[in-house]
Amino acid sequence: MEENDDNIQFKISDELIENVEQLIEAKDDTNILALLNDFHHADIAEILEETDIDHATYVIKLLDSEKTSDVLMELDEDTREKILATLSAKEIAEEIEELDTDDAADIISELPQDRQQHVISQIEDQEHAQDIKDLLRYDDRVAGGLMAKELVKVNENWRITRCVKEMRAQAEDVTRVHSIYVVDNDNKLIGRLSLKDLLIAPTRDHISDIYIPKVDYVYVDEDIEEVAKIMQKYDLEAIPVVDKNKTLLGRITIDDIVDVIREEAEKDYQLAAGITRDVEADDSIWKLTKARLPWLLIGMFGGLGAASIINGFSYAMTEFPKLLIFIPLVQATAGNVGVQSSAIVVQGLANDTVKGEIFKRLLKEFILALVNGVAIAAIVLIISHFIFQTSYLVSATICIALISVIVMAALIGTFIPIFLDKRGIDPAVATGPFITTSNDVFGILIYFLIAKFILGF
Amino acid sequence: MEENDDNIQFKISDELIENVEQLIEAKDDTNILALLNDFHHADIAEILEETDIDHATYVIKLLDSEKTSDVLMELDEDTREKILATLSAKEIAEEIEELDTDDAADIISELPQDRQQHVISQIEDQEHAQDIKDLLRYDDRVAGGLMAKELVKVNENWRITRCVKEMRAQAEDVTRVHSIYVVDNDNKLIGRLSLKDLLIAPTRDHISDIYIPKVDYVYVDEDIEEVAKIMQKYDLEAIPVVDKNKTLLGRITIDDIVDVIREEAEKDYQLAAGITRDVEADDSIWKLTKARLPWLLIGMFGGLGAASIINGFSYAMTEFPKLLIFIPLVQATAGNVGVQSSAIVVQGLANDTVKGEIFKRLLKEFILALVNGVAIAAIVLIISHFIFQTSYLVSATICIALISVIVMAALIGTFIPIFLDKRGIDPAVATGPFITTSNDVFGILIYFLIAKFILGF
Numbered sequence: 001m002e003e004n005d006d007n008i009q010f011k012i013s014d015e016l017i018e019n020v021e022q023l024i025e026a027k028d029d030t031n032i033l034a035l036l037n038d039f040h041h042a043d044i045a046e047i048l049e050e051t052d053i054d055h056a057t058y059v060i061k062l063l064d065s066e067k068t069s070d071v072l073m074e075l076d077e078d079t080r081e082k083i084l085a086t087l088s089a090k091e092i093a094e095e096i097e098e099l100d101t102d103d104a105a106d107i108i109s110e111l112p113q114d115r116q117q118h119v120i121s122q123i124e125d126q127e128h129a130q131d132i133k134d135l136l137r138y139d140d141r142v143a144g145g146l147m148a149k150e151l152v153k154v155n156e157n158w159r160i161t162r163c164v165k166e167m168r169a170q171a172e173d174v175t176r177v178h179s180i181y182v183v184d185n186d187n188k189l190i191g192r193l194s195l196k197d198l199l200i201a202p203t204r205d206h207i208s209d210i211y212i213p214k215v216d217y218v219y220v221d222e223d224i225e226e227v228a229k230i231m232q233k234y235d236l237e238a239i240p241v242v243d244k245n246k247t248l249l250g251r252i253t254i255d256d257i258v259d260v261i262r263e264e265a266e267k268d269y270q271l272a273a274g275i276t277r278d279v280e281a282d283d284s285i286w287k288l289t290k291a292r293l294p295w296l297l298i299g300m301f302g303g304l305g306a307a308s309i310i311n312g313f314s315y316a317m318t319e320f321p322k323l324l325i326f327i328p329l330v331q332a333t334a335g336n337v338g339v340q341s342s343a344i345v346v347q348g349l350a351n352d353t354v355k356g357e358i359f360k361r362l363l364k365e366f367i368l369a370l371v372n373g374v375a376i377a378a379i380v381l382i383i384s385h386f387i388f389q390t391s392y393l394v395s396a397t398i399c400i401a402l403i404s405v406i407v408m409a410a411l412i413g414t415f416i417p418i419f420l421d422k423r424g425i426d427p428a429v430a431t432g433p434f435i436t437t438s439n440d441v442f443g444i445l446i447y448f449l450i451a452k453f454i455l456g457f
Numbered sequence: 458m459e460e461n462d463d464n465i466q467f468k469i470s471d472e473l474i475e476n477v478e479q480l481i482e483a484k485d486d487t488n489i490l491a492l493l494n495d496f497h498h499a500d501i502a503e504i505l506e507e508t509d510i511d512h513a514t515y516v517i518k519l520l521d522s523e524k525t526s527d528v529l530m531e532l533d534e535d536t537r538e539k540i541l542a543t544l545s546a547k548e549i550a551e552e553i554e555e556l557d558t559d560d561a562a563d564i565i566s567e568l569p570q571d572r573q574q575h576v577i578s579q580i581e582d583q584e585h586a587q588d589i590k591d592l593l594r595y596d597d598r599v600a601g602g603l604m605a606k607e608l609v610k611v612n613e614n615w616r617i618t619r620c621v622k623e624m625r626a627q628a629e630d631v632t633r634v635h636s637i638y639v640v641d642n643d644n645k646l647i648g649r650l651s652l653k654d655l656l657i658a659p660t661r662d663h664i665s666d667i668y669i670p671k672v673d674y675v676y677v678d679e680d681i682e683e684v685a686k687i688m689q690k691y692d693l694e695a696i697p698v699v700d701k702n703k704t705l706l707g708r709i710t711i712d713d714i715v716d717v718i719r720e721e722a723e724k725d726y727q728l729a730a731g732i733t734r735d736v737e738a739d740d741s742i743w744k745l746t747k748a749r750l751p752w753l754l755i756g757m758f759g760g761l762g763a764a765s766i767i768n769g770f771s772y773a774m775t776e777f778p779k780l781l782i783f784i785p786l787v788q789a790t791a792g793n794v795g796v797q798s799s800a801i802v803v804q805g806l807a808n809d810t811v812k813g814e815i816f817k818r819l820l821k822e823f824i825l826a827l828v829n830g831v832a833i834a835a836i837v838l839i840i841s842h843f844i845f846q847t848s849y850l851v852s853a854t855i856c857i858a859l860i861s862v863i864v865m866a867a868l869i870g871t872f873i874p875i876f877l878d879k880r881g882i883d884p885a886v887a888t889g890p891f892i893t894t895s896n897d898v899f900g901i902l903i904y905f906l907i908a909k910f911i912l913g914f
Contacts, residue, residue, distance in 0.1 A: 042690045168656075176694065199625075232719075233499045235712050237633065237694060254711050255692050261715065262689075265722030266804060272729055273800030273888070274793055281805035281818070285825050292797050293829050296863075299793040300833050303786025304840055310782040311845060317781070321774060324781055325767040329760025331785050332897055335792065336731055336756040336890050340749050343730030347723060348738035361738070368742050372750050376757050383761055388768060406753075431730070433793050440789055 012043070017050045024055045029062055041067060045074030053082045061091075069098035072107065076282075081110060089115065093122035100175065101128065102148035102256070105135035135250075143227050144220040146260070147241040147250035150174045153181040156190060156208040160201055163193075178238035181248060182211040189240055189248040191215050217242050220249055227252060228260045229352070267428070268350070272343065274299075274433035295433040302437030306331070306444045313448045316457035322390045323451055326398050327444060333376065333402060334409040334443030335436040341365055341413030342431045349421050358418050362411055369410035373403035397454045401447040408446060409439040469500070474507045481512045486519055498524060502531030510539045518548075526555035529564065538567060546572065550579035557632065558585065559605035559713070562592035592707075600684050601677040603717070604698040604707030607631045610638040613647060613665040617658055620650075635695035638705060639668040646697055646705040648672050674699050677706055684709060685717045686809070724885070725807070729800065731756075731890035752890040759894030763788070763901045770905045773914040779847045780908055783855050784901060790833065790859060791866040791900030792893040798822055798870030799888045806878050815875050819868055826867035830860035850912055858907045862900040869896060 023032045036044055036059065044063075048056040048071065060068045060083055072080055072095055084092055084107075092111075096104045096119065108116050116136075123129040131149040138144030152170045154163045171177055180193040191213040201210045217240045218227050231239055237254045267278065274295035279288055310327070317324060345361075377399035384390045384398055413435055417427035451457070480489045493501055493516070501520075505513040505528065517525045517540055529537055529552055541549060541564075549568075553561045553576065565573050573593070580586040588606040595601030609627045611620045628634055637650040648670040658667045674697045675684050688696055694711045724735065731752035736745055767784070774781060802818075834856040841847045841855055870892055874884035908914070 040691060042692075232712075232715060234497060235499075237711065254694065254715070255689075258689060258711070258715060258718065261719055262722070265719070265726065269722070269726050269729060269804065270800060272726065273796045275797055275800060279801070280808075280810055281801050282810055285821065285828065288801075288825055289828055292825075293832060295797070296790065296793055296829055296833060297836075299789045300786065300837065303783070303789045304837070304844075306785035306789075307782040307841075307845065310785070314778060314782070317774070317778060321771060324774070325764040325771070326760070327784060328763035328767070328788050328897060328901060329757065331788060332756045332760045332763075332792075332894065333753065335789075335893070336753055339730045339889070340732055340752070343727060343732060344736070344738050344745075347726065351737075353737050353739055364742065368745055368749075371742065371746055372753055375750060376753060379754075380757065380761070384764075387761075388764065432796070436792070437789065440785060444785060 012046055012050065017047060020047055020059075021051055021055060024051070024058050032059065032062060036063065037067075041070035042074045044071045049076060049079060053079070057083050057086050060087075065094045066098050069095040069103075073099065073103050076280075077110065078283075080107070084111065089118040090122050092119045093124075096123055096132070097125060097128065100148045100150050101131045101135055101250075102146065104128070104132050106140075108132060109136060109140070138220070141224055142220065143218050143222045143224060143241050143252060144249070146224050146227065146256050147220070147252045149250050151181060151238075151240070151248075151251045152177050152179075153183050153248060154193060154207050156182050156184055156206070156211065158207050160198065160203045160205050160207070160210075163198070163207055176238075176253065178251075178253065179240075181215070181240050181251075182207055183248050187248055188246045189215065189217055189242050215240065217246075218252070219244065224260050225264060228257045228264070231257050232261075264350075268346065268431075271426075271428040272339070272346075272431040299433050299437050302441050305441045309441070309445050309448060313452070313457075316451070316455070319457060320394060320451070320455055322388060322394050323397070323448075323455075325388065326384070327447070329380070330398075330401060330405055330443050330447045331440045334405045334439040337369065337372070337406050337409040338413035338435040338439035339431065341369075341410045342417050342427075342435045345414050345417040346427050346431055349417060349427050358415070361418070362414055365410045365414045366407060369407040370403070373406035376406065377402045393455055397451045400454070401450045404446055404450060405439075405443040408442060412439060412442070469503055469507065474504060477504055477516075478508055478512060481508070481515050489516065489519060493520065494524075498527035499531045501528045506533060506536060510536070514540050514543050517544075522551045523555050526552040526560075530556065530560050534567065537564070541568065546575040547579050549576045550581075553580055553589070554582060554585065557605045557607050558588040558592055558707075559603065561585070561589050563597075565589060566593060566597070595677070598681055599677065600675050600679045600681060600698050600709060601706070603681050603684065603713050604677070604709045606707050608638060608695075608697070608705075608708045609634050609636075610640050610705060611650060611664050613639050613641055613663070613668065615664050617655065617660045617662050617664070617667075620655070620664055633695075633710065635708075635710065636697075638672070638697050638708075639664055640705050644705055645703045646672065646674055646699050672697065674703075675709070676701065681717050682721060685714045685721070688714050689718075721807075725803065725888075728883075728885040729796070729803075729888040756890050756894050759898050762898045766898070766902050766905060770909070770914075773908070773912070776914060777851060777908070777912055779845060779851050780854070780905075780912075782845065783841070784904070786837070786855075787858060787862055787900050787904045788897045791862045791896040794826065794829070794863050794866040795870035795892040795896035796888065798826075798867045799874050799884075799892045802871050802874040803884045803888055806874060806884050815872070818875070819871055822867045822871045823864060826864040827860070830863035833863065834859045854908045854911045857911070858904040861907060862896075862903050865899060865903060866896040869899070 020032070020035065023035065048059060056079065060071065063071070072083070075083070096107065099107070108119060111119060120129050120133060135144070135147070135149065140146070150173050152167055152174055154166060158166070167180065180195065181189060182191040182193055184190050191211040192215045193207065193211050197210045216230070216234055216236060218230060220241050220243050227239065231254060238251050240248055241250045241252060242248055275291050276294065279291040380402060381395055381399050385395050390398070416430040416435065420430050421427045477489070477492065480492065505516060513536065517528065520528070529540070532540070553564065556564070565576060568576060577586050577590060592601070592606065597603070607630050609624055609631055611623060615623070624637065637652065638646060639648040639650055641647050648668040649672045650664065650668050654667045673687070673691055673693060675687060677698050677700050684696065688711060695708050697705055698707045698709060699705055732748050733751065736748045837859060838852055838856050841852050847855070873887045873892065877887050878884040
């Protein structure tokens with residue numbers, strides 16, 4: 001027992017990596033197997049990520065496919081792609097045989113188009129191959145793209161005895177049973193079965209006598225974010241997927257939903273930070289540049305727009321030079337307020353807590369901005385007057401401009417995400433540099449217009 | 458069956474809310490019950506969120522506690538607090554009796570200190586009350602604060618027959634079985650049992666003959682984010698919780714982990730947007746102000762700092778007026794780059810993909826920033842020259858300053874989160890306004906220093 005004592009507190013040490021590397025260099029297969037066989041596949045994947053790609057491929061070819069198929073699933077997409085490129089179609093097919101249909105379809109969909117057919121044709125289990133082909137048809141943004149074909153289902157007309165026998169056979173292929181679905185002769189989902197009821201029912205009963213007709217399900221073309229919401233709301237660990245005739249097609253399990261939730265949160269976070277494409281710190285400089293530069297260019301054009309505005313008012317510079325020193329303050333405040341407002345709305349839209357009319361929400365944001373604006377303007381008034389010795393009129397200009405800019409930024413930050421959402425566009429694109437930049441430019445414009453009005457230049 | 462056809466595509470309509478409100482006004486208990494009994498508790502909670510608090514309380518008192526206990530769990534904390542304030546200790550205790558220990562402890566911990574003891578003393582099931590008291594000791598940031606006492610465990614010395622009997626009794630209290638844990642006579646976790654093995658083993662065997670000694674677990678004082686990582690990495694749907702002697706204390710299920718992941722992502726997102734405290738769009742203006750104003754004040758002081766810098770260089774304004782119009786560009790770019798860099802690092806730290814030495818990461822970020830910086834500077838060079846007719850020296854100043862500022866912002870954005878993380882501080886606080894503001898100020902300072910050097914003022 002002692003050897004398992006720390007299996008869960010597992011951390012990869014540099015020595016372990018070095019040890020593995022040395023064994024691979026020495027082609028010491030016996031010791032590699034002895035060392036790695038004790039590890040969970042997720043840990044092996046983590047080790048392989050740290051070794052170079054030739055070594056990782058060597059290990060994948062060495063271990064048996066029951067283990068490596070799971071390891072492959074855990075690897076980063078980039079690493080997996082590189083390793084699969086060195087395997088033959090036959091070798092990939094052997095890995096695929098060991099995987100559940102959903103994972104198998106995910107891996108195959110990452111292969112180049114021409115290899116996909118080749119690999120599928122090498123899969124020995126024809127039913128498995130057909131299931132994978134079925135799954136490949138679905139977009140990975142809908143329920144069909146997330147579901148697995150593996151599930152336990154029983155026919156309403158079966159007796160308990162047959163049901164138990166069939167279930168046992170089906171359960172062989174299913175990692176976790178979760179739920180037993182009940183279908184009619186047309187494979188239409190009509191309910192579910194409680195294991196408890198099954199255990200206590202007389203063996204001569206039919207399933208139709210004991211099944212529970214209330215069953216949650218989603219349609220195969222449902223958006224995966226919607227599926228995630230449903231499974232969270234109803235605390236489901238698995239949900240059956242049906243077509244429009246309620247034919248049972250597959251099921252989605254909570255572990256896939258956990259990934260959806262995490263990826264969705266990461267995507268929103270990255271968009272808010274001005275990063276598109278799903279990048280990680282480890283990605284290449286080229287990939288990171290493609291994800292980051294476009295947003296910086298948006299900011300750049302905003303900055304040049306601001307330059308034009310200031311340039312347009314440059315005639316007033318000599319008379320009111322103090323006005324210029326507060327531009328960064330106006331700009332930063334507008335940006336910060338806009339990001340705050342949009343973040344709250346985007347999150348509210350994601351959680352369905354933003355309901356009701358736009359008008360009420362804008363009114364609330366208006367009051368909130370006014371409170372924050374007056375607070376900030378009051379502090380700035382004192383500091384600008386005593387430290388920067390601005391005249392009363394210039395001080396008044398700065399304060400009124402700050403309040404106006406804060407209110408405007410809050411309204412824009414609230415309105416744009418709601419507007420995009422109503423148009424069916426992901427509101428998360430409106431957060432980050434987009435909001436910051438437009439608020440920067442508008443903020444500076446408003447500042448100068450107010451200055452022009454009050455100071456009369 | 459038809460009535461269930463749309464149960465999962467359930468959306469609350471305004472008519473439904475109105476209908477419920479009218480029934481409550483009319484105190485038409487029969488029809489309220491008839492209407493609501495068909496709904497899932499999560500849907501009832503959603504309906505009650507839309508009605509006013511007196512009506513919601515009326516419904517809670519009307520429905521039986523088997524249903525309302527689940528409804529209470531689904532409500533927003535604010536709404537729940539208001540409803541519980543109107544219930545007697547006895548009434549709350551009745552709800553608590555129906556809940557699993559983890560949910561029960563969560564609800565009790567929200568009550569005022571003096572009510573907590575009172576409610577617990579009213580719980581009839583003494584064991585349940587003791588379990589809840591045990592759980593209340595743990596901080597909600599550690600495994601103990603998330604675990605439930607309900608689980609299925611068997612003793613290694615039992616025979617299969619006794620095991621099945623005991624399991625059936627235990628399973629009554631457990632919503633989802635997930636795993637069967639095996640303990641020794643000291644209640645020490647020694648392994649787990651596969652249901653399949655149990656079904657096929659001869660009934661006279663002992664558990665010790667068939668159990669699997671490899672079992673994942675976490676310690677009771679483990680941070681919940683760490684628990685979430687472990688459960689995701691190893692695709693676990695439940696994990697047992699033990700004390701330092703490996704005594705089995707409880708278990709954590711994946712649905713609680715889903716909440717942890719979502720809340721963590723929301724918190725990071727809000728921090729990046731300059732919002733502290735867990736707020737929602739629906740919260741009061743006062744609560745929202747407390748969450749937002751502090752960050753705006755940081756931005757404000759940054760803006761005033763920038764004002765001081767510009768003011769300090771104001772003697773050069775008359776000679777090089779064009780310099781000033783590019784301040785917003787420099788500032789916006791510095792802010793955007795800093796946010797991008799810090800977001801990638803913070804996310805990498807959260808996913809454990811940022812490893813290795815700080816130096817290598819900074820070097821990569823340096824090259825990346827140089828690429829982006831040169832690209833942006835080249836465009837700005839052309840535009841500033843042709844559109845704003847800046848002199849060659851001023852153009853050179855702007856371009857060199859832009860590249861320098863982008864590099865600096867990237868390095869600061871990368872370094873600060875890693876530094877905070879190493880110090881044990883949540884790196885997410887370094888994103889958003891904090892990074893933006895410091896980069897704004899540094900950016901403007903660098904801009905003027907470079908200008909001073911090149912233009913010699």
